[in-house]
Amino acid sequence: MPGKFVVSLSCAKNDTDKATVAFVIANAAVASDKETVVFLSIEGTRLSQKGYADDIHEEGFAPLKDLIANFAAAGGTIYVCSPCFKKRGLDEDKLVDGAKIVGGAKLVEFMSDGAPSVSY
Template sequence: MPGKFVVSLTCAKNDTDKATVAFVVANAAVASDKKTLVFLSIEGTRLSQKGYADDIHEEGFAPLKDLMKSFVEAGGEIYVCSPCFKKRKLDENNLVPGAVIVGGAKLVEFMGEGAPSVSY
């Protein structure tokens, strides 16, 4: 099933259940041969930082750091909202593998051909 899929994630340690489920769904999408993007915005941008997700492990799921790693290794991309990132004064030199800081236009470009999306 070729095509695109977007998972928009606004949570991190403020709602670890949503953060975890977002990457579970993203992994399912990329495994279904979809060009898959996770868009981190608001508090979700914190997940772009190496080490931040290391202690997040919801019962019944793989640890979040493992879900993020497998997503990127499978070809998934992580876009990080630039204004949200800057507002939180995060470190551009500490990005997790696969993460790229982008403006909203880049997300619109990716979704421009009608990519389905879910939000957490």
């Protein structure tokens, strides 16, 4: 099933269930041969930092750090909202694999041909 898919995530430790499920869905999309982007905004940008997700493990799911690593290893891309990232004083040198700091225009460009999306 070629095509594109976007998972928009605005949560991190403030809602670990949503953060986990977002990456479960993202992994399913990339495993289905979709060019997949996870867009991290607001508090979700914190997940772009190495070590941040290490202690997040919702019952019944793989640990979030593994879901993030597996997503990147499978070819998924993580877009990190630049203004949200800067507002939180996060460190560009600590980005997880697959993460890129981008402006909103990059997400709009990716979605411009009608890519389906889900939001958490």
